[in-house]
Amino acid sequence: MKFLIWLLVLAAAAVALSLAAHNPGYVLLVYAPYRIHLSLTLFALMLIGLFVLSFLSAQLLIHALNLPDKVRRFRTERAEEKKRGVFLDALTAFLEGRYSTAEKAATQAMGLGETSDVLPVIAARAAHAHREVERRDAFLAAINDDSAMKLAAQAQFALDEQQPQAALLALQALREIGSKHHAGVLNLELKAQQMLGNWDAVLECLTNLEQRHALDVTRLSQLRQHAWQEKLRAHAHDAGQLLATWKAIPEELRHRANIALAAAQTFSAQGNAHLAWQIIIHALETQWDSDLAACLGDHVSNDAAKRTEQAEQLLKAHPDDAGLLLALGKLSLHQQLWAKSHDYLNASLRVKPSRAAHYALGQLAEQQGNSDEALTQYRRAAERRSTNRAR
Template sequence: MKFLVWLLGLFSLAVALKLAAQNPGYLLLLYPPYRLEISLILFLILLLTLFIMGYFTVRLVLSAIRLPAYIRQSRIERSHSKAHAAMMEALNAFFEGRYALAEKAAVRAMKLGENSSLNSVIAARSAHELREFSRRDTYLAASDGKSTEISTMHLMAQAKFSLDQHQPQAALHALTELRNSGVKGHTGALLLELRAQQQAGNWDAVLDMTNQLEKQDAMDSSAAMQIRQQALLEKIRAHTLDAPTLLALWKNSPQEFKRLPKVVAAIARALIYQGDCRSARQIVTDKLNQEWDRDLVLLYGDCLADETVCQIEQAERWLKQHPDDAGLLLVLGKLCLQQKLWSKAQNYLDASNSITPSIDAYTTLGHLAEKLQQPDEAFKYFQKAMSLAQGK
């Protein structure tokens, strides 16, 4: 477009000169006592030349005046370009797992004037992965007190760092600050809070967080079920619930939860701890009738209530189906000892040891020998139990 304008201008000038050449006019300049007569064409050419020279002179002066500002702006843009490149290098290195390189690149970006607080968060996360906690805290402090987005990154990073160092209360404090700042329904924050509640042992809160995450489709049903089972199991193992609450919890638990032997064992131990041995025995009995478990049968012998005879009868019915179960024979020996059936206790305990010698069986035989006032025999049994404990 500029070329066409200049071309038209040159043609116009050529036409004007042609017309002027056909009209031999002149220009008279009079300044007493001086007199100057000049051709009109020459005057116009001189005037045009002066205009062009003046135009370029002004442009040159303006360029010289603007040169320092241009150089400064060019340097700033070049510095920003280098800083942005360093930040992208830090991001790439961090997600590739090259944390030392990511930290160095993020620090370089900050030194080059990159104002994004993302650099300080990347540097902090990289230093955390390198277990350089003092540097991590310094970087993290640099991102504090900024905009809402930066504050969110800062608090999320702080919560993650606290969890990795097993400081759930500090993590919960950071997540509470995040929620108070107006950030709600944040899936990442909910997942961090779930971890924090698990570390803190707040199992009711764990169940609530699991429900929220499942509603948001942030957790599949199988993972949610596993977390719920763990939370319920830990609530039982904590021994902080009384017997009626434990029974209500057991009653309202899902069937797949009740079928787990470790859960049955946990609820039985908790009920025994609370003094409700009858309920514990019933739960263990029902489970063993459904599915035999060698570890669970040992717990049956600890459910000592006022109905030891009934327990012995039940255990002897199981013995017909599992005659070679050393654990069941040990339980029968303990129950017979509790009922002062010395001979039967001796036979069952000896049978248990003949299949699989155990510390518990020899210790129980030692107590039986003491009951029968046989100190030498008791000493031998205790010595055998000690040898087994020492791996001899």
């Protein structure tokens, strides 16, 4: 199709030239004493040629005048391209964990004139990874104090150096510039508050992170339980605060084995063995835990017989539970029911060997005056403890 179009154009041009060649008109140019006769067709062709030559000369002159600007733009673009390349090299090396390379590339990019705050932050974090504190601080000093990247880096560095108060100061500055609700900032604050033991603040951070779905559900639950455990232990010497803290724990968390155990141990240490017993029983009724059941034997009082009877009722539903058998052995030992205690403790060992059962058997033998057996059981308890540590 294109061939046909060009053929038609050439044919039309040939016809036009043929007609122009037979044109009888002419042009007379007079410049005394000279006279020049030209055919009209030749004169038209000369005018067209002159126009084309003038146009090309003008374009060439314009290009020549613009050449310095084009050279400058070319050099600028080459420099920008080189800076971007080095910038990407620094970022790639940092993300890959090649911190020495990242620091060198970031320094090179800054030397080439790159002004982004990302580069000194990368260099500072890379230097921090190699514990080059002076270089790290020098890189940070090159950044404006109101830079969120700088403040976040300072908070992270302070946490790595076990300086939670300094981290909180940096995080406070971050909040002042509008970064309060960022998940990354909340995670940094969470770590700082954990180091300081500010468990109310830890729980608040966890609530904020949960609202933003910024933590795994399992991890969130573990951290929340740990915070409540530590709050209980923090009030070990204040009965009123301890009770208030226990009541403030959400109902679904009170039945968790680790929280129930922490609460029972703390209340028992204050002399409230009855409440400690009730906490463990309620937790076991909600969800059975053998390790928690074993703690029933640690919270004894004057009503040991009644508690033994209650524990034996639980044994009907869990006849082969090593923890419950251990607890019954300890309760029987407290009541000086030697034979019964011996049977329960050995039954617990048959189900699952434990240091606590061997230690209780040692106490039983010691109270019966059998020092050789006591030493044997204590030695087995120590060996069991050493084995557990090795694992």
